[in-house]
Amino acid sequence: xxLALIDQTKDGVSQYHxxxxxxxxxxxxxYLHLADNTEMSVTFMNNDEIHxxxxxxxxxxxxxxxxxxxxxxxxxxLPVLPDEEMDAEIAENIGDILVSVDIIASQAEYLGHxxxxxxxxxxxHGFLHLNGYDHMLGDAEEKEMFDLQRNILDDYGLTR
Numbered sequence: 212x213x214l215a216l217i218d219q220t221k222d223g224v225s226q227y228h229x230x231x232x233x234x235x236x237x238x239x240x241x242y243l244h245l246a247d248n249t250e251m252s253v254t255f256m257n258n259d260e261i262h263x264x265x266x267x268x269x270x271x272x273x274x275x276x277x278x279x280x281x282x283x284x285x286x287x288x289l290p291v292l293p294d295e296e297m298d299a300e301i302a303e304n305i306g307d308i309l310v311s312v313d314i315i316a317s318q319a320e321y322l323g324h325x326x327x328x329x330x331x332x333x334x335x336h337g338f339l340h341l342n343g344y345d346h347m348l349g350d351a352e353e354k355e356m357f358d359l360q361r362n363i364l365d366d367y368g369l370t371r
Contacts, residue, residue, distance in 0.1 A: 280308075315329045
């Protein structure tokens with residue numbers, strides 16, 4: 212997966228945590244059988260910055276843990292379809308995830324598990340949203356997304 216990691220935090224994200232995110236998202240991409248050239252980004256930020264995004268894009272005036280911006284591609288942009296070989300070479304950008312490092316720490320402490328588990332949980336959660344999963348559409352969709360999320364994290368080794 213072509214993964215851009217952007218650190219906009221005040222104190223910086225450790226290389227260990229950047230590597231963990233890269234590894235768990237590559238694992239999740241393989242789990243969903245995404246093409247190797249799938250593109251996405253993860254931006255790490257503090258509460259004040261994610262609060263601004265949450266208010267502007269979701270109308271919620273408080274910080275949140277993760278926000279996903281999926282790129283909806285209906286395929287109508289290209290008037291002529293490329294041949295199969297060209298199509299396989301064109302990377303698909305699935306979108307962007309914003310994560311609050313402040314909330315990762317507080318939620319990990321509150322839930323009694325590691326910072327790494329919470330970090331993995333949030334990026335996989337956002338990743339699944341980028342891939343069309345949504346827990347707000349009903350009970351069946353919520354169960355499907357949360358079961359998949361738990362299976363990915365457990366299989367990867369980030370258990371509770």
